[in-house]
Amino acid sequence: MLRKHGLTSDLVVDATMVNAEGEAPRQGRHGGGPLLGHPRRRWRELLRVVVQNQNAQFESLYLVGTRLGLISAMADTFPELGVTASDCIEMMWIQSMLYFAFYGMGKPLEMLLDRGTSKPDKYLKAKPDSLLKDGVGLLILDPYGGEMVRVALAVTPFPHRQALYNI
Numbered sequence: 001m002l003r004k005h006g007l008t009s010d011l012v013v014d015a016t017m018v019n020a021e022g023e024a025p026r027q028g029r030h031g032g033g034p035l036l037g038h039p040r041r042r043w044r045e046l047l048r049v050v051v052q053n054q055n056a057q058f059e060s061l062y063l064v065g066t067r068l069g070l071i072s073a074m075a076d077t078f079p080e081l082g083v084t085a086s087d088c089i090e091m092m093w094i095q096s097m098l099y100f101a102f103y104g105m106g107k108p109l110e111m112l113l114d115r116g117t118s119k120p121d122k123y124l125k126a127k128p129d130s131l132l133k134d135g136v137g138l139l140i141l142d143p144y145g146g147e148m149v150r151v152a153l154a155v156t157p158f159p160h161r162q163a164l165y166n167i
Contacts, residue, residue, distance in 0.1 A: 061096055062088075142166040 062070040067088045074083040091099065098107050144163045153161060160166065
């Protein structure tokens with residue numbers, strides 16, 4: 001929703017701010033203090049929620065056989081994914097180290113000996129966290145960009161407009 005429509009406050013042209021007592025004092029565009037922002041009048045656009053297909057990509061190693069073995073295992077375990085041979089790349093384990101280090105396909109294995117003079121095709125910054133107790137986990141990725149970038153920071157302050165995701 002953020003990528004497609006931006007922030008709600010980007011779309012509001014006029015609003016009546018209502019406090020807990022039901023009073024509607026006007027104090028600028030975003031109200032202030034204890035006021036509860038409640039859009040009451042018109043919007044720039046009428047938002048319509050459309051169910052969209054979701055797309056996700058998972059990269060992993062299958063170390064117990066060939067591509068055909070993986071396809072068979074995936075068909076038995078997750079038939080709804082419809083994994084085919086074209087979804088898989090078969091390579092030696094050492095080549096997968098280059099692939100997962102963002103150097104891509106077809107690069108010489110000697111690149112693994114390089115101590116930092118060559119740059120990978122992509123960049124990864126990671127912050128690991130350790131779980132101390134087993135339990136249910138949840139990771140939420142809020143996609144930014146799209147419509148979020150179109151609205152200038154001066155119009156509606158939101159410092160993360162240029163970001164791709166919030167984790």
